[in-house]
Amino acid sequence: MPERPPVIAIDGPSASGKGTVAQGVAQALGFHYLDSGALYRLVAYAALTRNASLESESEVAAIARIMKVSFSGNTVYLDGREVSLEIRTEDVSAAASRVAAFPAVRAALIDRQRGFREPPGLVADGRDMGSVVFPDAVLKIFLTASAEERARRRYNQLMEKGLSANMALLVQDIRERDARDSARAVAPLRKCADAIEIDTTAMTVAEAVSRILAHYAQAVQAP
Structure with a gap:
């Protein structure tokens, strides 16, 4: 059986810098990139726009199974329409955290996520990339930062996009989301025993990317 493409799994709480750092690592290595959070945001956005009940696991899971999703760089499409900005609002973020707690939704999306694993390799970021989706990842990173620093980053992101924020x-939202993501019954947010924790509170993106690339070089050289 041919060797499967390597995966670098980068997990961590909301606004810890996973996406920006993961994209930097993927670009440096020439790997594909999976923003798993975007899939949950898409499910949440689709549910909100279709007036589905966010309390109904069956309704939301049905949407997760049938929605047509495509990515082109940082551009995200749902059913053929670009929704890159729409899925980044705070309302959608909060809804995404809620629907991600449904086992049926996670089951509906797991094969989609694994489908991103193609040569020459993949950098995947999310909450359960190393623990559930890619347990055989060659490198597992748990990226974190203080709640205050993560809120500052999210605030700046929203301001840059012309969106309002407090x-x-x-x-408060980040702390509540941490508690919700860590307490859910299926695929809770947690650091894998074999993951390397990196606190980016006082780090630049370039420093975090460099640190992960160094760990990857060590991982692939290990016997």
Whole structure:
């Protein structure tokens, strides 16, 4: 059986910098990139726009199974329409955290996520990339930062996109989301025993990318 393409799994809480750092690592290595959070945001956005009940696991899971999704760089399409900005609002973020707690939704998306594993390799970021989706990842990273720093980053992202935000509410939302993601019954947010934890509170993106690339070089050289 041919060797499967390598995967670098980067997990961590909301706004820890996973996406930006993972994209930097993927670009440096020439690997594919999977933003697993975008899939859950797409499910949440589709549910909201179709007036589905976010309390109904069966309704939301049905949407996750049938929605047509495509990516082109940082551009995201749902049913043929670009929704890159729409899925990044705070309302959709909060809804995504709720629907991600449904086992049927996670089951509906797991094969889609694994389908991104293609040569020469994949960098995948999310909450359960190393623990559930790619347990055989050659390198597992748990990226974190203080709640205040993560709120500041999210605030700046929203401002750059012309969206409104309140810093105090962002800190509160991040703490609530951490608690919800860590407490859910299926695929809770947690650091894998074999993951390397990196605190990016005082790090630049370039420093975090460099640190992960160094760990990857060590991982692929290991016997």
